[in-house]
Amino acid sequence: MTNLLNPKVGVFFVTFLPGFVPAGDPVGLTTLAFGGVFLGLSVAYYAVLVALATRVSAWMTTPRVRRRMDALTGSVLVGFGARLAVES
Numbered sequence: 001m002t003n004l005l006n007p008k009v010g011v012f013f014v015t016f017l018p019g020f021v022p023a024g025d026p027v028g029l030t031t032l033a034f035g036g037v038f039l040g041l042s043v044a045y046y047a048v049l050v051a052l053a054t055r056v057s058a059w060m061t062t063p064r065v066r067r068r069m070d071a072l073t074g075s076v077l078v079g080f081g082a083r084l085a086v087e088s
Contacts, residue, residue, distance in 0.1 A: 003042075013031065013034075013035060013038075017031050017034045017035075018031055020034065
């Protein structure tokens with residue numbers, strides 16, 4: 001849905017993809033096939049992304065990892081504060 005509402009994606013398909021249509025082939029049908037390949041690759045990419053996000057989310061909510069992330073974030077914020085305090 002995002003790509004349908006994004007004018008840059010439409011400009012990409014209209015300007016870039018017809019350059020790859022072999023001579024003599026129907027431009028509309030071949031470009032539509034390219035769009036189908038793009039759609040298939042996008043669906044596969046987002047499916048992998050969702051699967052990985054689910055696993056990473058479950059891993060990040062474990063208490064041990066959560067404590068380490070909180071400690072790291074706190075250290076970074078203290079470091080930023082110290083740097084700000086030292087600057088003139």
